[in-house]
Amino acid sequence: MKKSVFLMALLFSSFFVLPSAFAGEKDIKLEKLSDSWGYDLGVALKSRKSSREFSDKKVSDKELARIFWAINGINRENGKRTVPTPRGFNFIKVFHISRNGNFLYDAAQNSLVLVSGESIVDKVGKQPWVASTSNIIAYVADLKAYGAPTIPEDKIKMGMVVGGCMAQNAYLSAASLGMGACIVFGFDKEVLTKSLSLTENEVLLFIQPFGFLK
Numbered sequence: 001m002k003k004s005v006f007l008m009a010l011l012f013s014s015f016f017v018l019p020s021a022f023a024g025e026k027d028i029k030l031e032k033l034s035d036s037w038g039y040d041l042g043v044a045l046k047s048r049k050s051s052r053e054f055s056d057k058k059v060s061d062k063e064l065a066r067i068f069w070a071i072n073g074i075n076r077e078n079g080k081r082t083v084p085t086p087r088g089f090n091f092i093k094v095f096h097i098s099r100n101g102n103f104l105y106d107a108a109q110n111s112l113v114l115v116s117g118e119s120i121v122d123k124v125g126k127q128p129w130v131a132s133t134s135n136i137i138a139y140v141a142d143l144k145a146y147g148a149p150t151i152p153e154d155k156i157k158m159g160m161v162v163g164g165c166m167a168q169n170a171y172l173s174a175a176s177l178g179m180g181a182c183i184v185f186g187f188d189k190e191v192l193t194k195s196l197s198l199t200e201n202e203v204l205l206f207i208q209p210f211g212f213l214k
Contacts, residue, residue, distance in 0.1 A: 028112040030065035039176040048171045051180025054133040054211035068105045070173035071166045083165040091145040097136040126186035137208040139163040144201040163205045181210035
């Protein structure tokens with residue numbers, strides 16, 4: 001009798017599959033970029049500003065590739081990055097929070113690696129306008145990855161400096177694509193920590209919503 005019940009349950013489950021948090025989501029392999037983007041740096045600097053109103057126009061994977069490579073991509077054969085880091089420690093993790101899930105940028109693989117399929121865009125910011133975008137960057141300092149005997153407070157300070165360089169690169173690449181962005185320090189730490197599976201050694205620095213302007 002028990003065997004019959006088990007077989008019936010197995011047959012039933014084959015017809016009705018419960019959706020998982022990762023249903024339909026997967027890692028995003030970003031395309032390799034050309035050396036020239038055909039956009040003047042002076043124009044990008046003049047266009048750079050903090051923006052708080054975004055349209056619902058979708059940001060393509062190609063555009064994501066430009067933004068995340070600018071933030072922390074590899075720009076030399078020796079593996080060095082587009083931003084300076086103390087002692088060469090790549091201890092800042094960069095996450096893409098979208099309505100399709102949450103991803104970690106992997107510079108070595110030039111990919112956005114799926115961390116969670118949960119949509120938290122509407123829950124992240126403490127200011128209502130943050131939810132007007134579909135794309136948010138989260139900057140996280142991995143204190144354990146900073147391989148020198150430095151007190152945590154100093155590691156966080158250096159993380160802020162490196163994160164600031166990354167955020168400026170995001171501003172400029174967004175401007176070159178006709179987008180806007182804004183650094184935000186008011187965020188829901190609990191929501192982000194849970195959805196990004198952060199450890200006690202990983203410290204949230206700030207977030208940066210971005211997208212096409214209204």
